[in-house]
Amino acid sequence: MPLKLYKRGKVWWISGSVHGQAVRESARTEQKEVAEAIRIKKEAELVSDAVFGPKATRTFAQAVDSYWKAGGDKRYTGSMYDDGTKDGLLGHFYDTPLKDIKQDDLDEVARTIYPTALPETRNRQCYTPFIAVWNHAVRNGWAEMRLWSRPKKPKGTNVVRLAKRRAGTFPVDYEHAAKFIAAMSPGPATLMTALFYTGMRPIEIFALDAAEVNVAGRWITLTKTKTGEPRGIPMHEFLVPIFESLLKRNSLAEDPRLFRTPQGEPYGTIVTDEEGKGGGGLKTAINGARRRSGIKDIAPYTGRHSCSTGLVVAGVHPHIKDQILGHAADDMSRHYTNVPQAPLIEAINKLPVPELWRSLPWMDNPLEWSGRFAEGMGKRNDLERQKA
Structure with missing residues (x-):
């Protein structure tokens, strides 16, 4: 008999028999429409199995699901997310019949x-x-036994190994970075934008106080740095509306740190340039943006490397570049830490600003958008521009 739906408690179940194949299983949903779609798909699979055999119809996704249910390791098989995206092996082979791989x-x-x-x-x-x-x-019984070839380790003493570069240890193009930032929630995207256009270390920007920012003078005075020495940083014109907005945060009297997570909490201070580790609270945002954008080579430290390279490409004098990044530490640069310097401001403004970056909806009011989340985050997805 055809498969039927029935309710057991709040959850729908599927029961019946198709071509002698008995079924009694939970649809794992409280929504009848979803359960009905699952029932139809299940019935079609059973018919295909009866006509063609499971070896002709089973997909890689079905094999992975069965493997997981049997207790298989999920670590490297790939993942399914609430927004429908997939990655890893599962993302590449999802609906592919096993027989075709x-x-x-x-x-x-x-x-x-x-x-x-x-x-x-x-x-x-x-x-x-x-x-x-x-x-x-x-x-x-879904696939034929097959002897798969594995990659072989190169032999010999003259083999040159190319080590994988870790995200955060090399620069990227600003157009490339803009696509990544566009996939982030406004809060972490604002912070990452500041990293790309100041060259600051993540640990420095996490601790940035409101009192250290002089918007009118286009100048940032860092009192908490990696070296322990104060330094001044010019403010790119692109960052002006961002800092103007963040300085209006009501809670600055209790905690003067400017940059916060979407939940309103200050970022941490544990930072590393290694891919997938640390990030001072940015790890979740970074991983989410990688998944949504497909871009894997950006990490918190990427902004500093990209800023340095961007200044070189723009023809900025090495001494000016080093002062901006905090590499120069002569007595004169320390003396003028709190004094806006026109040559440095002119230099930082040579960094390019892609149109995609300028047109991001949260740029209108970063503080207002700071608690919102990026597209692809289920019910919290509210990044579409509001209609006037």
Whole structure:
């Protein structure tokens, strides 16, 4: 008989038999429309199995789901998110029938996901989880046993190894950065924007006090730095409306730190330039933007490296660049820490501002938008421009 829906408590269940295949399972939803869609899909799968056999119809996503339910390791198989996006192996092979996946497909996916990784890394983080899912499918009768080739470690003493560059240890183009910032929630996006247009270290901007910002003079005076020495930083004209907005925060009397998380909390001070670690409270925002944008090479320290390179490309004198970044520490630069210097302000304004960055909706009022979240975050998605 066809599959039927029935309710058990608040959750819908599916029950019935199709071509001799009995089903009794939870749809895992309280919404009848969703349960009905699941029922229809399940029934179609059973019909296909009966006509063509499961080896002809099972997809990689179905194999992964079964593997997870059996207790398989989820670490490198990829993930499904609430906004419908997928990553890793699951993102690449999702609806692909198992029968259609060949060795060349697996090799190409490994190169795509881990383009600069060593063979042993690709083997551990791509081939091993894929083969584990495949072997599980074989045990279920969904796929044929196959001997998959793994990447081989280069042999010989003359092999040159290219180490993977960690995000945050090299600069990126500002157009590229703009696409990443556009995928962030306004709060962390505002902070990252300041990093790209001041060259400050993340730990310095986390501790930035309202009293250290002189918008009229286009100048920032840092009293808390990595070296312990105070220094002055010119303010790019693009940052003026950002700082003007943040300086209106009502809670500055209790805590003068300008930059806050979307929840209104100050950022932490644990920072690293290693991908996926630390970030002073930015880790979640960084990882979310990587997932939504597909851009993996940006981290909190990327702004400092990009600012330095951008000044060089713009033809800024090395001494001026070093003063902006805090590399120069002669007695004269310390003496003028609190005094806005026209050459430095002129230099910082040579950094390019992509139109995409300028047109981000939160630029109109960063403080008002600071508690909102980026697209793709479920019910908290409220980043669309409000209609006048």
